[in-house]
Amino acid sequence: IMPGYEFWGAEERKEVNDVLETGILMRYGFDGPRKGIWKAKELEEAICKNFGCKYAQLLSSGTAALTTALSALGIGYGDEVIMPSFTFVASFEAVISVGAVPVMVDIDDTLTLNPEAVRKAITNKTKCIMPVHMCGSMADMDALITICKEHAFILLEDACQSFGASYKGKMLGTMGDAGTFSFDFVKTITCAEGGVVMTNREDVFIKSEGYTDHGHDHKGADRGADLHPFIGYNFRISELHAAVGLAQMKKLDTFLTIQKRNHRQLKTILSQVPEISFRRIPDPAGDSCTFLSWFLPSEEMTKAVVNELRAQGLLTGNFYWYDNNWHYIRKWDHLKNAVTLNALHPELKAKIIHHATKDFAASDAVMSRCVSTAISLLWSEEQIKEKGEKILAVIKKILSNEKLTA
DSSP states (O other), X not given: OOSGGGSOSHHHHHHHHHHHHHTOOBSSSOTXXXXXXXXXXXXXXXXXXXXXXXXXXXXXXXXXXXXXXXXXXXXXXXXXXXXXXXXXXXXXXXXXXXXXXXXXXXXXXXXSBOHHHHHXXXXXXXXXXXXXXXXXXXXXXXXXXXXXXXXXXXXXXXXXXXXXXXXXXXXXXXXXXXXXXXXXXTSXXXXXXXXXXXXXXXXXXXHHHHHTBTTOOOOSSOGGGOOOSSOOOBOOOBHHHHHHHHHHHTTHHHHHHHHHHHXXXXXXXXXXXXXXXXXXXXXXXXXXXXXXXEEOSOXXXXXXXXXXXXXXXXXXXXXXXXXXXXXXXXXXXXXXXXXOSSOOOHHHHHHHHHHHSSOOHHHHHHHTTEEXXXXXXXXXXXXXXXXXXXXXXXXXXXXXXXXXXX
């Protein structure tokens, strides 16, 4: 859960009302009646300006953004996409949707791709490396860029959970051939539902723009006369959704400033216990600080702490991904069995199952000890202090019990 929805007010209502007053809810066409109101275009321009990228194409979701980016990059039948075992289900859904193979590999204490695991997974079918910048922070991009350059692989950043984060001065989502973000209700900024493909490659942008709108080439003033150079789909964002995102985009710096302050205060409190360690951040200055991810020494101790947090009604906002159905491979039975409503090619199905049922002991060793605490924009200093001290009390109680039984 990330904070965009927490700050909702007059700014969002103003942008949405601009659209409602014209009645033109669609992002394309109707040039006269819309009276110069182009919220999707305005948000795309704001994203490009803020992120230092050449092109941005808004879509209906982050999942649609990933699917579009994969297609625009020419990834499909027979291609293997290396991605982490800790991600959101949309990452592998998008890969499967274009007929490619999601090759899941281990993560390390960055909670993102382990570069050595990536190297070991390379085959003559590998076409793309897809780091997923989970929980507000980044993968080791220097190492992954080096691998991509060595092998001429495509680098596609799934940055859906790290809007506004950076790596050594470059914004996440702008470092590869393309990057994607999600603007759903619980992301850093929200459109209610939405996403974006960002790229510095003109060819990828042109293909993304057409693919999201039934293959329209958008070259003429008359939408009905557009040519269709290739088959596309309907992944369009509406003007209403873009309007919400435009208001949120203007608040991004405020969101990030508050997150970093609250994150720093909570981390200081938890640092009092020497048994707690923290996620390794490849570039700490670039962390968007949507989550504070911390580790305990063992799986048993972590589970005991999680159970005690639950018993005391304190688990809300604290995520134990190891037992989570959405984000970690351990519980993805539908992927491990390749359960789809439409029939997959038998060869693709077999490969999906193979890569989803490998040994992920190295990832288990990390995720079984990890708790991620979502950082709220609405916390007061007193609330952070109270929250941190309650978590500390639970951890100290479990540590004390362990020592008594040792």
